Amino acid sequence: MVQEVLLRLCAGFIKTIELFLLTLAGAVPLGLIVAFGSMSKFKPLRIVVRFIVWIVRGTPLMLQLIVIYYGPGLLFHQNIWGMGTSGRFTAVMVAFIINYSCYFSEIYRGGIESISKGQYEAGQVLGLTRRQVFFKIVLLQVIKRIVPPMGNEIITLVKDTSLARVIAVYELIWAGQTFIKSDGIIWPLFMTGIFYLVFSGVLTILLAKFEKKLSYFN
Amino acid sequence: MKTSSKILICALVLVLCASFAFAGGKKEASSSDKAYVVGKGTLVVGITDFAPMDYKEGNEWIGFDADMSKAFAKELGVKCEFIEIDWDSKSMELENKTIDCVWNGMTLTDGVKKAMATSNPYCNNAQIIVTKKSIADSLKKAEDAKKLKFAVEAGSAGEEAAKENGYNAMAVDTQAAAVMEVAAGTSEACIIDSLMAAAMVGPGTSYPDLTYSVALTTEEYGVGFRKGSDLVSAINDFFKKSYADGSMMKAAEKYGTQASIIPQK
Numbered sequence: 001m002v003q004e005v006l007l008r009l010c011a012g013f014i015k016t017i018e019l020f021l022l023t024l025a026g027a028v029p030l031g032l033i034v035a036f037g038s039m040s041k042f043k044p045l046r047i048v049v050r051f052i053v054w055i056v057r058g059t060p061l062m063l064q065l066i067v068i069y070y071g072p073g074l075l076f077h078q079n080i081w082g083m084g085t086s087g088r089f090t091a092v093m094v095a096f097i098i099n100y101s102c103y104f105s106e107i108y109r110g111g112i113e114s115i116s117k118g119q120y121e122a123g124q125v126l127g128l129t130r131r132q133v134f135f136k137i138v139l140l141q142v143i144k145r146i147v148p149p150m151g152n153e154i155i156t157l158v159k160d161t162s163l164a165r166v167i168a169v170y171e172l173i174w175a176g177q178t179f180i181k182s183d184g185i186i187w188p189l190f191m192t193g194i195f196y197l198v199f200s201g202v203l204t205i206l207l208a209k210f211e212k213k214l215s216y217f218n
Numbered sequence: 219m220k221t222s223s224k225i226l227i228c229a230l231v232l233v234l235c236a237s238f239a240f241a242g243g244k245k246e247a248s249s250s251d252k253a254y255v256v257g258k259g260t261l262v263v264g265i266t267d268f269a270p271m272d273y274k275e276g277n278e279w280i281g282f283d284a285d286m287s288k289a290f291a292k293e294l295g296v297k298c299e300f301i302e303i304d305w306d307s308k309s310m311e312l313e314n315k316t317i318d319c320v321w322n323g324m325t326l327t328d329g330v331k332k333a334m335a336t337s338n339p340y341c342n343n344a345q346i347i348v349t350k351k352s353i354a355d356s357l358k359k360a361e362d363a364k365k366l367k368f369a370v371e372a373g374s375a376g377e378e379a380a381k382e383n384g385y386n387a388m389a390v391d392t393q394a395a396a397v398m399e400v401a402a403g404t405s406e407a408c409i410i411d412s413l414m415a416a417a418m419v420g421p422g423t424s425y426p427d428l429t430y431s432v433a434l435t436t437e438e439y440g441v442g443f444r445k446g447s448d449l450v451s452a453i454n455d456f457f458k459k460s461y462a463d464g465s466m467m468k469a470a471e472k473y474g475t476q477a478s479i480i481p482q483k
Contacts, residue, residue, distance in 0.1 A: 073402030083367045083404060084388075168390040174372075177306060181373020184333025186310055 005179065005188045012175025013195050019092065019161040019171060020199075024154065026097035031104025038109055056102040061095065062163050068095045069167045085169075092164045100157060107149045111142040144214045151207040155200050172196070251447035252294070255318050261291040264303040264317035269417045270473040271323040272300070282341075282473040287321050289465065290456050305392070309333035312444050319449065320442035323413065325375040327437075335445050337453045339438030340466075342478040345379040346415050346430045348400060349407035354431040363432065369396040369405035376409035379434040385409075394418075401425050409434060413475070438480065457482040 037049035056064070069091040073079035081087030115138050123133035162173040176189035255261055263284075265272040271283040279300040291298035303311050308324075311317045312334055325343065326336055347363055357363055360383050370377040372389035376396070380387035388405060390396050396408035397418060410418075412433060419428040443449045460466040461482035470476040 070398055070402040070404065073404060074398070077403070079403035081404060083406070087404070166391055166395070168369075168388060168395075170389075178372060180306065180309060180333070182329045184309055184329055186313075 001185075005185075005191070008175045008178070009172065009188060009192060009195065012170060012172040012192075013199075015164075015170060016158075016161045016172045016195075017199075019096065019164055019169070020158060022093055023096040023100055023157060023161075026093065027100035027104055030097060030101035032108055034101050034105035035108035035112065038105060039112065053102045053105060056099055057106075061099050061160060062166055064099060065092065065095045065163060065167055088167050088169050091167060092169050096157075096160070096164075100153070103153050104150070107146050107153065108142070110149070111146040112138065114145060115141055147207065147211050147214065151204075151211075154207070155203060158200050158203065159196060251318075251444055252449050252452055255449065256294060256296060258296075260297045260299050261287070261294060261319065262299045262301055262317045263287045263322075264308055264311050264320045265300050265322040266302060266305050268323055268414065270413065270475060272321075282469055282475050283321050283323060285469045285472070286460070286466070287319075289460065289469075290453060293456050294452070308442070312442065315444075318443070319453075323411070323439050324442055325411070325437050326440045327373075327375050327378065329373055330440075330442060333445075334442040335447050335450045336443070337441040337450055338457060338482065339440050339480050340457055340482065341439040341475060342436055342480060343439055344412040344433040344436045345376050345409050346412040346433045347407050347409055348397060348415050348419055348428055348430045350400065350427055351429050353406060354429045357431045360432055360434060363407060366406040369399035369408045371396055371410070375411075375435070375437050379409050383434060397425060397428070400428060413478075454482075 034049060034053065037045055038053060040046045040049070069081060069088065072081070081091050119137055120130075120133055123137050124130075128136065161171055164171050165174040165177075168174075172192045172195055173189070176192040179185040179188040265279065265283070267273055268281075270281055272279055272281045273284075274280070284300065287300075288298045301317055303317060303320075305322075308317075308320045312320065320334070323341070323343070324330060326339055330336065347357065349357070349366070353366070363383070363385060366385070368380050368385045368387035369390050370380050370387045371393045372391065374393065376393070377387065377389060387409075388399075390399060393408075393410045393414060396405070396410060399405035400408050401424075412430070415430040419425040419430065441453055443453075457466070461479075466482070467476060467479060470479045
């Protein structure tokens with residue numbers, strides 16, 4: 001029994017890790033684009049982007065999952081996800097990446113706006129273009145400053161992956177819960193906590209190392 | 219890093235121990251569950267919003283199961299309190315003593331029988347296929363549905379029925395989610411309780427295009443208590459008595475479930 005539980009939990013855990021890594025891979029770059037949009041000098045774009053960020057940050061991720069997956073079929077009678085498991089996974093990825101890039105964008109914006117204007121001016125005096133100033137002077141300092149808040153969001157993401165179960169993507173919590181439903185055994189659900197703790201523990205250590213590596217200016 | 223990882227390892231070992239403590243938590247039920255409930259003066263009934271068994275009218279829970287639980291509590295000489303629970307956590311709620319029984323049109327599946335002590339069955343139910351009207355017309359018998367993609371509630375009687383019939387089924391969270399799958403077109407059909415299907419789909423609901431067709435298996439509803447509870451014999455006696463004096467049928471007629479009641483002898 002213990003062996004079967006571990007096997008099933010590991011299968012769920014792999015799905016959890018997939019969700020986690022792919023969301024990060026999508027949301028980290030997309031967040032930067034959203035951040036630029038929300039800081040744009042072009043007012044309509046800025047308003048639209050900030051409106052979207054408001055919607056995404058202002059509603060539960062669970063609701064967003066349901067709307068993204070069931071919405072097209074229910075509202076427009078046009079199921080865009082098809083039937084079966086791959087459509088579900090894609091829908092989760094879309095929801096997670098949009099959600100997390102909005103959160104990340106605000107962290108990026110905070111980081112970028114924390115760099116003093118004087119540095120941009122100094123760069124221009126030295127004859128650098130705006131682009132050069134951003135990538136050669138500003139960005140590195142921004143990365144340093146946003147590692148702690150990003151770490152916070154990244155660890156939240158580890159646990160948010162459990163929301164994927166509402167549209168039947170079989171991640172770790174789902175795997176733990178099946179034993180309650182079919183065999184009346186509760187402890188596998190509690191055991192999933194260990195997987196999450198190990199995972200976030202490893203991430204905490206990695207993030208601490210990364211932060212240390214970036215401490216060269218001090 | 220060294221000390222922090224040591225602390226981390228200690229913490230993990232602690233959690234590991236704790237989770238196995240849950241595994242070993244097979245303590246025998248205290249001397250008498252009935253005495254415990256009578257002692258505290260309330261019977262706490264775990265339910266979900268599930269017409270016609272338990273549902274709200276104004277501030278009061280009514281329905282066939284709700285009325286019967288009130289009568290049972292009166293028989294025990296205690297107050298009856300209803301608590302809405304997450305259906306997935308029903309056995310945990312019981313063992314945790316946050317509720318005293320699960321009385322909510324609960325199908326007596328093997329999983330349920332393993333997880334709790336159950337009463338005699340008191341009501342029949344069927345697992346029924348719900349699908350879009352256009353598909354329903356071509357369904358005459360269970361085999362016709364083999365080519366359809368199903369959604370079923372994980373661990374439900376509907377999932378068991380799908381397995382028995384060799385259907386291509388996807389497990390989802392709840393029966394309501396399974397119906398939503400069909401309406402959204404992410405699945406072609408679902409298998410849910412016939413009592414629920416009667417209330418949920420068709421004209422006047424949010425799912426006017428859906429209808430129910432073939433019934434797959436019939437099954438029975440029972441009431442769940444903590445493992446080893448002596449309330450089971452109390453409720454079986456109560457069922458016999460209320461069936462004999464006609465009060466059970468009277469309650470059933472009020473909610474239109476009289477055809478499904480199982481005679482209690």
